[in-house]
Amino acid sequence: MHANLQQLTSEVANTLGGTDCHDLQSLARIHTLLNTLEDQAAAAADASHQPLASAGADLRRLVEKIILNEVEDSETSFRRLQDSFSALRAMVEGLGSMDTALEAPSLVTAPAAASAAATSFAPPPPPPAVAAVVHTLQTIEPEAVIGEMDAPLAMEFVTESMGHLEAAEAALLELENDPTSPEPVGAVFRSFHTIKGVAGFLGLKQIGKLAHAAENLLGLARDGVLTLQGGTIDLTLGALDLMRSLVNDLEAAMCENRAPATDPRIPEMILKLEQCASGTPVAGVAAFQATAAAAARQQDQIVEPSMASTAGRGGEPAAEGGSARESSGDSTVKVSTTRLDSLINMVGELVISQSMVQQDSGILTADNPRLSRNLSHLGKITRELQDLSMSMRMVPIQGVFQKMARLARDTARKAGKEIEFVMVGAETELDRNVVEAVSDPLVHMVRNAVDHGIEPPDVRAEVGKARQGRVELRAYHQAGSIVIQISDDGRGLNLARILEKARAAGIVGPEQELPDQEIAQLIFHAGLSTAEKVTDISGRGVGMDVVKKNIEALRGRVEIATTAGKGSVFTIRLPLTLAMIDGMLVRVGEQRYIIPITTIEQSARPRPEQVSTVQGRGEMCMVRGRLLPVIRLADVFSVPGASGSVTDAIAVTIQDNERRACVAVDELLGQQQVVIKSLGDSFGQIAGISGGAILGDGTVCLIIDPPGLIDLASGCVAAA
Amino acid sequence: MSESFKHGGYSMSNEQTTEATKTGETAGTGVRARGGKYLTFALGREGYGIEILKVREIIGFMDITAVPRTPSYVRGVINLRGQVISVVDLRAKFGMETAERTDETCIIVVEIKSGQRKLSTGIVVDKVSEVLTINDDCIEDAPAFGAAVSTDFVLGMGKIGESVKILLDIDKVLSPDDQAQLAAVAAA
Numbered sequence: 060m061h062a063n064l065q066q067l068t069s070e071v072a073n074t075l076g077g078t079d080c081h082d083l084q085s086l087a088r089i090h091t092l093l094n095t096l097e098d099q100a101a102a103a104a105d106a107s108h109q110p111l112a113s114a115g116a117d118l119r120r121l122v123e124k125i126i127l128n129e130v131e132d133s134e135t136s137f138r139r140l141q142d143s144f145s146a147l148r149a150m151v152e153g154l155g156s157m158d159t160a161l162e163a164p165s166l167v168t169a170p171a172a173a174s175a176a177a178t179s180f181a182p183p184p185p186p187p188a189v190a191a192v193v194h195t196l197q198t199i200e201p202e203a204v205i206g207e208m209d210a211p212l213a214m215e216f217v218t219e220s221m222g223h224l225e226a227a228e229a230a231l232l233e234l235e236n237d238p239t240s241p242e243p244v245g246a247v248f249r250s251f252h253t254i255k256g257v258a259g260f261l262g263l264k265q266i267g268k269l270a271h272a273a274e275n276l277l278g279l280a281r282d283g284v285l286t287l288q289g290g291t292i293d294l295t296l297g298a299l300d301l302m303r304s305l306v307n308d309l310e311a312a313m314c315e316n317r318a319p320a321t322d323p324r325i326p327e328m329i330l331k332l333e334q335c336a337s338g339t340p341v342a343g344v345a346a347f348q349a350t351a352a353a354a355a356r357q358q359d360q361i362v363e364p365s366m367a368s369t370a371g372r373g374g375e376p377a378a379e380g381g382s383a384r385e386s387s388g389d390s391t392v393k394v395s396t397t398r399l400d401s402l403i404n405m406v407g408e409l410v411i412s413q414s415m416v417q418q419d420s421g422i423l424t425a426d427n428p429r430l431s432r433n434l435s436h437l438g439k440i441t442r443e444l445q446d447l448s449m450s451m452r453m454v455p456i457q458g459v460f461q462k463m464a465r466l467a468r469d470t471a472r473k474a475g476k477e478i479e480f481v482m483v484g485a486e487t488e489l490d491r492n493v494v495e496a497v498s499d500p501l502v503h504m505v506r507n508a509v510d511h512g513i514e515p516p517d518v519r520a521e522v523g524k525a526r527q528g529r530v531e532l533r534a535y536h537q538a539g540s541i542v543i544q545i546s547d548d549g550r551g552l553n554l555a556r557i558l559e560k561a562r563a564a565g566i567v568g569p570e571q572e573l574p575d576q577e578i579a580q581l582i583f584h585a586g587l588s589t590a591e592k593v594t595d596i597s598g599r600g601v602g603m604d605v606v607k608k609n610i611e612a613l614r615g616r617v618e619i620a621t622t623a624g625k626g627s628v629f630t631i632r633l634p635l636t637l638a639m640i641d642g643m644l645v646r647v648g649e650q651r652y653i654i655p656i657t658t659i660e661q662s663a664r665p666r667p668e669q670v671s672t673v674q675g676r677g678e679m680c681m682v683r684g685r686l687l688p689v690i691r692l693a694d695v696f697s698v699p700g701a702s703g704s705v706t707d708a709i710a711v712t713i714q715d716n717e718r719r720a721c722v723a724v725d726e727l728l729g730q731q732q733v734v735i736k737s738l739g740d741s742f743g744q745i746a747g748i749s750g751g752a753i754l755g756d757g758t759v760c761l762i763i764d765p766p767g768l769i770d771l772a773s774g775c776v777a778a779a
Numbered sequence: 780m781s782e783s784f785k786h787g788g789y790s791m792s793n794e795q796t797t798e799a800t801k802t803g804e805t806a807g808t809g810v811r812a813r814g815g816k817y818l819t820f821a822l823g824r825e826g827y828g829i830e831i832l833k834v835r836e837i838i839g840f841m842d843i844t845a846v847p848r849t850p851s852y853v854r855g856v857i858n859l860r861g862q863v864i865s866v867v868d869l870r871a872k873f874g875m876e877t878a879e880r881t882d883e884t885c886i887i888v889v890e891i892k893s894g895q896r897k898l899s900t901g902i903v904v905d906k907v908s909e910v911l912t913i914n915d916d917c918i919e920d921a922p923a924f925g926a927a928v929s930t931d932f933v934l935g936m937g938k939i940g941e942s943v944k945i946l947l948d949i950d951k952v953l954s955p956d957d958q959a960q961l962a963a964v965a966a967a
Contacts, residue, residue, distance in 0.1 A: 404861025650845060696847030736863040738846070738856060745848055751856055751863040759844040759856045759863055 064111075067096045068148045075141060086126050087327035093119040114147050126327075209261055210313060216257050217310045218393075220266075223250035224303050229461050231292055231299070232468065238288040241281075247295070248277040254302070265325055266305050272332035273298045279336055294331060296465075301328050399451060406441075406448040407734060411757045413441045452636065453488035456534050456543075459498050460485040463505045463532055470509040477516045477527045478509055484534040489541045490636035496613050497543065497633060500606040504545050504629050505532065507603075512549035512627055522624065524548065540615075541633050548626040552619070554578045579619040583607040613637065614657060640735055642752070642762065644728040645711065647692040648700035651760050652724075653733060653752055658765040660712040660719065662727060667706050678705055680721045682712050690772040691723045692763075695747065701725055715766040722768070731755075735762065747771045813935050814915030819944050820887065820904040822870055823878065827904075828911070828937055828944040835888040835899060837907055840880060854903060859888060866901035867953060878905055891950050900953050911944070913937040918946065 071092045074085050093115050100112035118140065125136050227250035230243035237243075255270035273295065279285040287295065301324055312319040416422065417434055425431075460482045467480040513519075513528030520526050533544040554575055561567040561581045573581075582603045610617050615633035634640075642653035643662075661682070669681045670689070678689040689710065693701030702708055702725055710721040733752035736759075738745065749764035817828035818837075843855040843866050852871035856863050866886060870877060878884075886901040918935040932951035937944040 401861075408858075408861045698845070698847070736861075738863060738865075742846065742849060742853075742865060745846060747848070748846070751844070753858045753861065753863070757858055758842050759858045761844065761846065761856075 063099060064096065064151050067092055067099070068151045071096070071144065072148060075144060086122055088323060090119060090122045090126065091323070093122060111147070111150050114143075114150065118143055118147060213261055213263075213309065213313060216261060216263075217306055217313075219257070220254050220306045221303070223254055224299055224306070225458065225461060226250055227299055228296070228465060231287075231296055232461075232464050234287055235292050235468075238286050244277065244281045244287060248274065248281045251277060263309065263319070265319070265322060266302065266309070268329055269298060269302055269305065269325055269332075272329040272336075273302075276332050276336040285336075291335060294335060298328055298332060301325065403448045403452070406445050407753065408757075410441055410445050411753070411755065413438060414755060415757065449636075450488075452490050452638070454491045454494055455486045455488050456494055456497075456541075457485040459494055459501060460532060460534070462498065463501055466502060467505055467509050467530055470506050471513075474510050475515060476509060476513050478513055479527050479529045481529065481531045482533075483531065487534040487536060487541060489633070490638065492637050493541070493613060493633055493635070496609070496637075497631070500609045500617075500631070501532075501543070501545070503603070503606045504631075505530070508545050508547040508549070508627070508629075512547035512551075514550050536635070537632075539635065541635055543631040543633070544628060545631075546626060546628040551623045551625055551627050552579055552582065552621040553623070554621070557581050575621075576619075579621050582619070583617070614640070614655075638734055639732055640752075640762065642731055642733050643711070644731050644754075644760070645692075645709075645724040646726040646728055647696070647724050648698040650696070650698045651728065651754075652692065653731070653760055653762045654711060654713065654722070655762065655765065656730060658713045658715065660714050662709055662711045664708070665706055665710045665721075670705050680705070680710055682710070682719075682721060685719065687712065687719050687721045688772065689721045689723055690768060693723075695768070695772055713765040713768070715769055718766075718769050720769050720772065722763075733760070733762070812915055813918045813946065814913060816910055816912050817937065817944065817946060818887070818910050819908040821906040821908060822873070822904060823875060826908065826942060826944045827869075828913070828946045829887070829889060829949050830934075830946075831910055833889045833891065833949050835890050838886050838888060838901075840884045840886060840903070857886070857901060859899065859901070862899065864888065864899045864901055866903060868903045869952075870903070870905075872952065881905070883907075889949050889953070891953050902949075902953070911937075911939060913939065913944070913946070921945075 071089055074089050074092070097112050097115035097119060100108045100115055121136065121140050121143070125133055125140065227247045230246040230250075234240065234243045234247070251270045251274040255267055255274055258266040258270055276285075276291075277287075277295070280287045280291075285291070301322070305319070305322060305325075308322070309319045417438060422430065422434065464480055464482060467478060470476075471478045471480075508530050509528075513530065514522075514524075516526040519528065528547060528549055530545070530547045533542075533546070535542055558567065558573065558578050558581070561578075561584070562569055566581065566584055567573060583606070584604065607617055610631055610633070613633055614637075615631055617632075618630045619627060620630070621627040640653075641656040643656055643659055645652055645654060663682075665680050665682075671679050671681070671686075673679060678691075679686050680689050681687075689705055691701070691705075691708075692698065705723050708723040708725055709727060711724055711727075712719060712721050731754075733754070735749075736751045736753065738748065738751050738761075747764055747768040747770075748761050749767065750762045751759045752762055754760050816831040818831050818834050819826055819828045821827070838859070841857055843857055845855040846853065846865075849855075852868050854866045854868045854871075856865055868877075883906040884903065885907055886903055887907065888899055888901050890897050890899055892898070917938045919938070921930040921933040921936055924930065932948050934946040934948040937946050
């Protein structure tokens, strides 16, 4: 009994410690816990628990008041709640000592103090709305396991709901700019309505109820009874996030073959939605404005940041955004990625076969105009088919951009910044796995731009800038790669301080002078960005080394341009697809290998005086004043027929971060774009080889993994 | 039992195969039914067989790209319609002397189980013979040769008239664990 109470109180204490008066989810949890505590104490046979029960009840009522925003000043009430709870906790501890037959003098005073503290704020009768919370808590039954019959439907529901939620989110953000626009309201309403319908069909009670509550509220908004703005948008976005987590859980539940979990946040969210929608419409609006005002107060009187999320190009954002949505309504077919990949493989093979036929000596010498005309027609179709198949893997970056718009909005609110978030080129297409992989680095960079780049409104006003900062996310294609730019008109990087810190950390020598560009690049240095102080001063560098690593893993690059006081531009360049690589085809003996172009620094035939040996074995080559080890591919990979002397070979200088080495090859056969194929299935990891590629003649060629090769070569040297 | 059984149990009839397989299954006390269709091929003068269901296709010999740092019996990789698959030289695997490449040399692409996944691998053989139905009672366990010859990957010995086909358990012949182990040995 006592152990139970102690556990309950410590749980309340934990929740209370990690929350504030605006965190309704935690408050709802505390409410539930206090309720249990009250019941348990009341149920105790021992009369000594009665004061505890009544103190618990008082506290619970205080929590209710705070939740419903019925108190004068929620901050003070919350502090009062914390104080009273400490007293209550002392009571519980006191009871514990009683159990062990010890004196508990505090017992007489503590409950009185707790009750007094609480009662002064809470009139006894619980408001009906709270009864509704309790009611809803009880009425939402645990979900059932999705039956086998329903599984495919449910899976489809998951994907569809995600799409609906995404669309709803975009519409809500648009609505925030233009609350009167009827179209987005309708879109949000429809999304929730559809989700509700299917959820009802599948027997998903939680999702159904939440969607129903949200739909009711949105219905009012659609009918013009209520305007969605400020607090209501926050609330709807909250409901949307909760819905998303429910859908995610549903998906996980199906994979693990369990029932979807009951989310404790739902009843309270439903209550809030109902509160919004209930009562006279006018009162509802008033309540919203009150909530919005309260929200503004919460943010230390900061005016609500306004957000402009536009999918279009600068000038006429709304119109372009609208058309983009319409075009995405193009009817689609869902195809599994494995099928798609094998189709692409097949087309690749078709291209190879086609070129083999076309270049066959029998055909080249044949004097048959009709044959050659038909063949060139075949070639044309094949090329078009190839283009088409490559484009099927491409998806617009829109989804990621949408996420960033939401992130920027939330970050701005939290940080008290006013920003205008502009998106350009959301329709730019790139490979779907690049889209997925680029999301994480972008989160860091957008958050940095809003949080650290843009100054607080007052500071901006002082330096003569518009109060509203501008963050622009732009994507476009350039020379076979995709460029994503994040620019802000904030304060820019403090280069002097970065350099200072880098010197202190020993990354830059004390006398060494660096151009601005290189100083800016220092924020990607792991040693620098982990230093707490630097991130505070420079305002950047939070996880920037991680950002750089992620982008390099995608074979991309990131650059910075910054002007003090004017802002910064981060430019990410990524290959359009991860499936292809630009490589240098080299010959070693009778084998051919591909070296990724991005890792090659230079290629040259070494002069004899450049080559020196160590102990007659380890060869070194002097390249641009640096002595680099020579890796003979022929030796490392045991390839027969390679030339014996390094001076007959071509030394390709490869680099992996700071490490460099010369790879001795017999011949450079040319630069080529190749499709990467995994060898993993048959071999696992092979040192020095990252994969295979199929060349134009249909043979397989191995792709060299420079870091692995350098490791391998140095390992061999060590072993020898 | 039908006529064909008396003649070395060699039959191309499907009906009997099914029957034989059934018998094998019911009679088998933990022993796998081995009767069924086999693709037979030759390595030197020896005849081998692989369960037909494991065979994906037979392709002519083509240029094989050597992969460094793999066991000597791994010839390398080839491009099978856009998919890169490894090719194993069975002669090398079984410790036989290497043979000249002829017009009949070809690659049998088999599908082997590797844990949960299926994996395509090519095996180089001297000559592909034919598809034979071998009934269960014509398959005997491999005789023990002592330590000199490993019979772990032999499913059984199929008697076809006077000749004998060595029926391979291709999953075991090409088990990646085995390959990994051998690779480790080769590297040491």
